[in-house]
Amino acid sequence: MLKTHTCGELRPEHVGQEVTLAGWVNRQRDHGGLIFIVLRDRWGVTQVVASPDSAPEAHAIASEVRGEFVVQVRGVVRLRPDDQVNVDWATGHIEVEAREIRVLNTSRTPPFYIYEESAVDEALRLRYRYLDLRRGRMQRNLILRHEVVQFIRNFMDAHDFIEIETPFLFKSTPEGARDYLVPSRVHPGKFYALPQSPQQLKQLLMVAGFERYYQVVRCFRDEDLRGDRQPEFTQLDLELAFVERDDILDLIEELFTQLVRTVTPHRRILSPFPRLSYAEALDRYGSDKPDLRFGMELVDLTPRLVESGFRVFNSVAGSGGKIKGLVAPGCADYTRREIDELTEIAKKHGAQGLVTLAFRSDGVKGPAVKFLSESEIATIVEATGASEGDLVCIVVAGAAVAAAALSALRLTFRDRLELVDPSLLAFGFVLDFPMYDWDEDEKRWNAAHHPFTMPRPYDYASMASDPQAVLSEAYDLVCNGYELASGSIRIHDPQIQSDVFRILGYSEEEAQARFGHMMEAFSYGAPPHGGIAPGIDRTVMLLAGEDNIREVIAFPKTTQASDLMADAPSPVTERQLAELHLRIVDKAS
């Protein structure tokens, strides 16, 4: 070893020992006489002092050292003078008096600051990711990520799960997300797909009798990126046989509760995790992934105001539309410009407009006030609980648009009014998702979760006649407005599976071609089973207090799905293409 100790471990108890440290130079401060070097490694920083009197050769080398040089220092640990203790450092009570300094490698001046938490252009960070990863933020985040995964593996092992690897080269299914395809050299014109998740394989492991399976596994989806979405991401994929929904929810609640207590004990959680139905989540928060850290719940004013003389309100009569609102506390003095911004947010989510009522000391203000009766305003006050100083925002639209618009407004107020406690991790479960979504473009029903999800038993009869009304045994874990995990109890009865495929519009032949291997497997004694798959990247992001999963991934892609460091994706040679039986077609043609 080129070091006897790390840069994070020396304490007053080591005083007098001769030690060897090795790491990167954070800073070098040359006082003409004394030279201070702050040496950094994965474990911390330690101050090294080179004196021209006691070690002239080491001092001469120290004077040549620059930031990010890699150096090895042999020296003696000594106590700092009382008035020069650095209380911000774990090693701040001591320093190492250099006897010998070796430069193991020099460094060019880095393109951005390593030792300081300053803002740097994202593209530059990604281009020099190996330097960005040296910085404290990324070091902390990746170490935290390791601790999270380590905790998960221990937890799963302690609960009698076994980890089984599944193939990355698998079969494409056109359902769901777009697949990343891998051309086959051996089979001209045929392709593998990288798995969107090991969904089918883990169900087959249940058929195989493993009963409790898990895997920390990479998943691939060729869809457009977001702050919480990367083309490749990591899931804790798990599946159990002979379980019911609540068994899985209880397990996940225990896992995340213990995870937070172990890895980030300074964070608070809600206990027990709230469990609400999809319908309730949409009704109260306008979202199936509500941020439960704060209230500001939506209020349904439809029954109270649908017969109003105000044309905007009575327009939803008989249409199934909704009049819903929320109260923004203390926002009655919003300017015209601020109200316009709120209106834009509502419109972006499909609303025609936004009705605002500002409850000021000199009365209720807003463009709609003159169309409303005193008793209608009193009704709004009573229903929403608005009081002086508040701004009531009302959206009149179809149920889905009203929910989307008000949810967006709720999150806007969350950020503007700083309504959340940043230490809180508000986990919760959303249950009873619909089984099917209507796809307006394709004019057919889609599986809301996936086609192996079990419908709620008492809904079988109505399944064919009214797919819209069928609920499923699907569930999500949400946290702070993010979907953290998604899962379901699966179909293990070939007859139900075939009924579901029929509603999804697959002919017998199509179902056989796409999922024949699954249906065949289920005919050999498939146990009742179900599972869930928490996203590791999002989990670590939330635990780390970051708002983008790039900050917890060592080598992420940009929003254009490229790697700026290695410059991927990149062209390949004609020879490679020929071997794969591929030809590039000009996009214009």
Next chain:
RNA sequence: GGGGGCGUAGUGUAGUGGUUAACAUGCCGGCCUGUCAAGCCGGAGACCGCGGGUUCAAGUCCCGUCGCUCCCGCCA
């Protein structure tokens, strides 16, 4: 696929259509023996992402394009 934001020394930023593009920091040199964002003095460093256009004159206005980013669509 659509919409918004950003792009100016290595880095972070400032910059009414008008002289030689400014500040901080970093970098280089000098001084300095207890600093820890060390200090003091001096210096170098930018054709303002790229390409067009408007104008007597463009970092600034317009169009296009590239990159990063946020959002909508998309994400079984």
